[in-house]
Amino acid sequence: FCNKLWNATRFALQFVSDFQPTPNILEELIDSGKMAVRDKFIISRLMACCETVNTCFANYKFGDAQQAAYSYWMNDVCDVYLELIKPVVYDKSDENKDNRWTAQAALWVAIEAGLRILHPMMPFVTEELWQRLPGRGTLGDSEPESIMLAQFPLCNDAYKNLECEASMEATMNIVRACRSLRQQYNIATKVLTHYFVKIATGQAEDAAKSQTDDIKTLGKAAHVDINLDEEAIPKSVGIVVVDESTTVLMDIKGLVNYAAEMKKLEKQLSKTTGPMKQMETKMAAPGYEENVSDEVKATNTERLEAMKKKAADIEVAILNFKNLDEIEKSG
Numbered sequence: 001f002c003n004k005l006w007n008a009t010r011f012a013l014q015f016v017s018d019f020q021p022t023p024n025i026l027e028e029l030i031d032s033g034k035m036a037v038r039d040k041f042i043i044s045r046l047m048a049c050c051e052t053v054n055t056c057f058a059n060y061k062f063g064d065a066q067q068a069a070y071s072y073w074m075n076d077v078c079d080v081y082l083e084l085i086k087p088v089v090y091d092k093s094d095e096n097k098d099n100r101w102t103a104q105a106a107l108w109v110a111i112e113a114g115l116r117i118l119h120p121m122m123p124f125v126t127e128e129l130w131q132r133l134p135g136r137g138t139l140g141d142s143e144p145e146s147i148m149l150a151q152f153p154l155c156n157d158a159y160k161n162l163e164c165e166a167s168m169e170a171t172m173n174i175v176r177a178c179r180s181l182r183q184q185y186n187i188a189t190k191v192l193t194h195y196f197v198k199i200a201t202g203q204a205e206d207a208a209k210s211q212t213d214d215i216k217t218l219g220k221a222a223h224v225d226i227n228l229d230e231e232a233i234p235k236s237v238g239i240v241v242v243d244e245s246t247t248v249l250m251d252i253k254g255l256v257n258y259a260a261e262m263k264k265l266e267k268q269l270s271k272t273t274g275p276m277k278q279m280e281t282k283m284a285a286p287g288y289e290e291n292v293s294d295e296v297k298a299t300n301t302e303r304l305e306a307m308k309k310k311a312a313d314i315e316v317a318i319l320n321f322k323n324l325d326e327i328e329k330s331g
Helices: 002-016 025-031 037-058 062-090 094-118 123-131 162-184 203-210 212-219 258-284 294-330
Strands: 193-199 221-226 237-243 246-251
Touching: 002 062, 002 094, 002 123, 025 037, 025 094, 037 062, 037 094, 037 162, 062 094, 062 212, 094 123, 162 193, 162 203, 162 212, 162 237, 162 246, 193 203, 193 212, 203 212, 203 221, 212 221, 258 294
Parallel strands: 193 221
Antiparallel strands: 193 246, 237 246
């Protein structure tokens, strides 16, 4: 984790290299009225982490405290927030000035407080990284010289935002579906795709629309349309059902070599059906039921069912590619 923390923080510091924090940067950020959902999310997750770690320390649950801090850094900061703000920070246009400042401020707060949270558990690496934060030594007389002397972070309930956390969770479910579609159809990383999201009207729809840019960033999309008219959605789409209220579709016209993909799948199918037939023959052999132990029979049955499922999934995928090929040719 030390290596991950070091690399993640060093990577994140490039996003705030030209940022100048103030002694009351968190309060200024909250009062700015400029925060996007992603910014409110990371501050809310920081507060949740502060609360959990302080509670764990008070109850001598040091392992749980470390796990909470690890989860905050790896899941919330690295996997979500850092990825979301890349295009925001890279855009130095005047029109994006407020969004860029907000992202930088939220990231600086998330890193600085996150290092203080980790300091009792990882004193040396957090001290080194904390000293490298931009603005160090310019924050006034009350600024501590060392992270050892800094106040341990406390949770401010007023900065929690469960609505934004729920919105981000729904957004990440959509993003995971987008990534699944790209993987399923072997879409190259550099190729931006067009997604269509069908989602229940109301709060869920509002959340998706408010984070369309975030879906585009993490889903590597050129366009994301929310609840578009059915007639406007092309027929050559890949589909992933997220849950009972959300479905994600990806336009794959011109992006997939159906013949090549079917050839790969047919090769996989032949590799699967061979061992599957051997297992069926083995289990149907005379004396199998009487001479083989229950444990081995259970293992063989489980393996056979797994192979049958894999074969069935491959057959469905081949049929899907055939249908899509026919649709694209007829279109």
